[in-house]
Amino acid sequence: xxxxxxxxxxxxxxxxxxxxxxxxxxxxxxxxxxxxxxxxxxxxxxxxxxxxxxxxxxxxxxxxxxxxxxxxxxxxxxxxxxxxxxxxxxxxxxxxxxxxxxxxxxxxxxxxxxxxxxx
Numbered sequence: 001x002x003x004x005x006x007x008x009x010x011x012x013x014x015x016x017x018x019x020x021x022x023x024x025x026x027x028x029x030x031x032x033x034x035x036x037x038x039x040x041x042x043x044x045x046x047x048x049x050x051x052x053x054x055x056x057x058x059x060x061x062x063x064x065x066x067x068x069x070x071x072x073x074x075x076x077x078x079x080x081x082x083x084x085x086x087x088x089x090x091x092x093x094x095x096x097x098x099x100x101x102x103x104x105x106x107x108x109x110x111x112x113x114x115x116x117x118x119x
Contacts, residue, residue: 032062038069041077049080053087063088068100 033052037045052063065081085095 031060032064033060034064034066036066036069040072040074041067041070041081042072042074043076043080045077045080046083049084050087053084060093062094062096064096064098066098068098070099 035049035052063084065084081097088095
């Protein structure tokens, strides 16, 4: 785990039902950061996602947001996700979102909200 991701993990929201796990995977094109969100997808994600997408900090070439362990979704969490994707795309990065088979409604909603950002 990178030092930057580790520090963001410690600075994550105080909501005890929410956990952010960061994993850095080296790829041939650079480094990919995998963010596994556990618990609620809510406003508590704003600060760590904003810091990760800050153009003044180390940028990863690719991000994977793993929602397979999300058990509750709030509009504020989706808004945080959209802002994150916009910022990453704005500097030429890529974001992929993973959802489990039992989360098809979540996956469809994320796809609907994020697809205009790919254009």
